[in-house]
Amino acid sequence: MTSPVPSSPASVHHGRLQARTSLYGNGASAALALPAGIHKLAFPAQRQAVLYIPHATGQALSLLVLLHGARGQHGGADAAALRYAVREQALLLIPEAHGTSWDMFRGGYGPDMDFLDQSLMWVMRRHEIAANAVTLAGFSDGASYALSVGLMNGELFSDILAFSPGCMLPNARSASPRIFIGHGTGDAVLPVERGQSLATQLANEGYQVHYAEFDGGHLVPPSVAEAAFALLGVGVADASGPPT
Numbered sequence: 001m002t003s004p005v006p007s008s009p010a011s012v013h014h015g016r017l018q019a020r021t022s023l024y025g026n027g028a029s030a031a032l033a034l035p036a037g038i039h040k041l042a043f044p045a046q047r048q049a050v051l052y053i054p055h056a057t058g059q060a061l062s063l064l065v066l067l068h069g070a071r072g073q074h075g076g077a078d079a080a081a082l083r084y085a086v087r088e089q090a091l092l093l094i095p096e097a098h099g100t101s102w103d104m105f106r107g108g109y110g111p112d113m114d115f116l117d118q119s120l121m122w123v124m125r126r127h128e129i130a131a132n133a134v135t136l137a138g139f140s141d142g143a144s145y146a147l148s149v150g151l152m153n154g155e156l157f158s159d160i161l162a163f164s165p166g167c168m169l170p171n172a173r174s175a176s177p178r179i180f181i182g183h184g185t186g187d188a189v190l191p192v193e194r195g196q197s198l199a200t201q202l203a204n205e206g207y208q209v210h211y212a213e214f215d216g217g218h219l220v221p222p223s224v225a226e227a228a229f230a231l232l233g234v235g236v237a238d239a240s241g242p243p244t
Contacts, residue, residue, distance in 0.1 A: 069140030
């Protein structure tokens with residue numbers, strides 16, 4: 001996990017994404033869409049992302065965005081996310097940070113936030129995304145980034161899935177996305193107390209939070225990922241809450 005460093009004036013970013021499911025809507029161009037399957041996308045400035053596209057359904061699609069941890073690690077979340085996307089016929093977008101971790105940990109929001117926005121709009125230009133069906137997920141540093149970016153852009157992200165997060169640093173809050181936090185009791189990289197504290201804080205702030213602990217370390221067991229994906233699109237009022 002990377003420790004955040006203070007922001008410099010040149011790197012300050014308001015943290016708001018411009019991408020919205022209504023940006024293109026029915027105007028999304030199927031002629032620009034890639035065929036079904038897994039694609040590695042290359043953007044300017046040597047930015048890259050992976051995109052999974054399901055077979056055409058004739059309906060608006062849900063979109064799952066997955067953010068990696070430090071040095072590109074996913075802890076198993078990438079395989080679980082792909083299984084979910086294939087089963088549910090959802091789009092899966094996996095962007096890459098510019099460095100070993102996200103800009104939040106390298107001086108403040110900036111180039112990675114811009115690239116996330118760019119890649120989201122690229123997908124939305126080509127595929128119709130269902131309203132209230134965009135999820136931001138991440139593992140480790142990616143989980144911290146997902147919490148931070150998701151809370152600042154709650155109008156866009158209906159759900160945030162944070163697997164083994166270490167912190168959250170939103171500049172502001174908007175709307176009320178549903179939140180899942182999963183953490184291993186034996187995590188030697190980011191102690192489980194961090195996940196407990198984040199879940200408790202967010203629940204006290206009025207967010208719908210589902211907190212899940214598991215026996216294990218700094219990884220994403222398939223059962224935990226499946227429990228998180230099962231909550232997408234549904235309320236969690238009856239789900240187990242954060243630790244007291």
